[in-house]
Amino acid sequence: MDITRRRTKAVQVGTVTIGGDSPISVQSMTKTRTDDVPATVAQILHLEDAGCEIVRCAVPDENAARALAEIKKQIHIPLVADIHFQHKLALEALESGADGLRINPGNIGDRKKVEEVVRAAAERNVPIRIGVNSGSLEKELRDQVERAKPEDRREATAQAMVESARTHIGILEDLGFDKIVISLKSSDVPTTIQAYRLMAQACGYPFHIGVTEAGSIVSGAVKSAVGLGVLLNEGLGDTVRVSLTGPPENEVRVAYMILGALGIRRRGPEIVSCPTCGRCQVDLVRIVEEVERSIADVKSPVRIAVMGCVVNGPGEATDADIGIACGKESGVLFKLGEIVRKISEEELARTLIGEVRRMTE
């Protein structure tokens, strides 16, 4: 099952390339007040540690726009300014050295204002993401959607989102500007998928993909995984942001889990653990929790099997880099396909953790 990635233009955001042959990058957004520089920097450094490659900050006012300059000095990944309503804030963010801008066509204002932003971005060689959200479409597009029959709503919304993006692509292209990234996010998964599919037929700009306002950790991760999984599997998507209510590091972890599940990019451990059933004779849930917690900081990709019984245990443990297959109150340690030794139940978690550390250091 090979995924053929859509051919897209390569767009540079600071030190990171989005699109072209570059790896699908992972990004997130800070949740602190942007003008609280120490808090925002601390959050970005955590995000960097989790593998975040581009970070975005809300710029709701001038203080936030000015803070970007100070924040940039203290971080190591490209910084994108998130702009809504006031185009002047985009100009100030550029002054502060933002590596990218996100503008929302639904609320940025008229053509003149957009043109002013584009000229300033072009001067500084800074890319612009046209970031459409189904929840904040231009009024006339929203009205158009509302006139659609209920059963046609999804399709109408997807089309309106694409139309919003295309209008703004037109404004940018008329000024000879082509450092463009596109996003088309809805909180409804099928609408999001359909919007990107339609857009893929209409342009070659790279896609920032995401399901917006996905929710809290489990339900939001599931919704994002379904939406981004389907899109990535169709070759759509050049950079990924998972939106979750809660700590932003979770967004980055879930993004890598999604990319890892499709074999696109791996970061950190992948634990293959059985659901357990009436056959299991060890406390597997406790072992999995302990292993997962203890190796959360491991960054190298490593596939670890933690299996409860003989049905799939030895098979999975053999396919993993390292693993244990349990039996009656004990288990067997496997490494790169070979049985290493038998271990008592009490020693299982500790032994596996130690071996993973040795393997990944």
Add this chain to the structure above:
Amino acid sequence: MDITRRRTKAVQVGTVTIGGDSPISVQSMTKTRTDDVPATVAQILHLEDAGCEIVRCAVPDENAARALAEIKKQIHIPLVADIHFQHKLALEALESGADGLRINPGNIGDRKKVEEVVRAAAERNVPIRIGVNSGSLEKELRDQVERAKPEDRREATAQAMVESARTHIGILEDLGFDKIVISLKSSDVPTTIQAYRLMAQACGYPFHIGVTEAGSIVSGAVKSAVGLGVLLNEGLGDTVRVSLTGPPENEVRVAYMILGALGIRRRGPEIVSCPTCGRCQVDLVRIVEEVERSIADVKSPVRIAVMGCVVNGPGEATDADIGIACGKESGVLFKLGEIVRKISEEELARTLIGEVRRMTE
């Protein structure tokens, strides 16, 4: 974006139909010792409450097989016996009144043994799931996979899984038995997807879909959502089991989240909540957590928006059945697209919870 579901044969498992025009059903598996009848029944009743429609129990020995008769008397959903290694246990499970059998071609033994099981199942009109797992393929198929070049491993594994299933389909069909459900699970998502795609070209039996040994709650939910999301989006899958290490109710909840994300089936609340950013002026994370916790028992489908600011807040709140869009230390309650009233921050969660309860009772 309409999903065209693959046309499949309808197969009856007790009171539930798998395949044909029937809704995609949600199933799970108990994690108690099956011969501990009170514990197993208690877990199944919890599963029923969470929306589980078919339950499977491991049958590792005669005590487990016999216990099924007593368990069946106390539950309300079809009971499937999970058989490995010993075909005699399948016969005993049928004696106990199992509504379905799952056999693993990789370890059930030779043709004669399978035939014995099939005849007994046919007599009782009980369906058989041929449940292939990449971790427990027949030895010769496993050897065949191991001879493949590393880059061809996934494809070779998917083909071997399909071959394993086809051989057993042949045995069943030779005896005129066609109450067959197929599953082809790997812990590797692309392998799982490819196996079902190949199988879809080869038969019309309904599919039980799942990613095996997916892991613990978040990572396992993500892996399952990617795999099942891609398959369901392609119209493949008639019944779903999410395998997670941990309480089985989580498997059912995640299964409904996946089906809900694609608009296939809805159960319970869907919370659209923003990730928050530097614009948010209320403690949205706390509000979302409180709302989520307080309405976890709601079974009717209801779309609830909990939005932190004015960018997408009013738009999303309007699209939801009910929602709040927050501003500075306060918020606005929306119901079916209309603003109802302004609420202070302290009252936001409680008001929303109360309104959801009233709406869904």
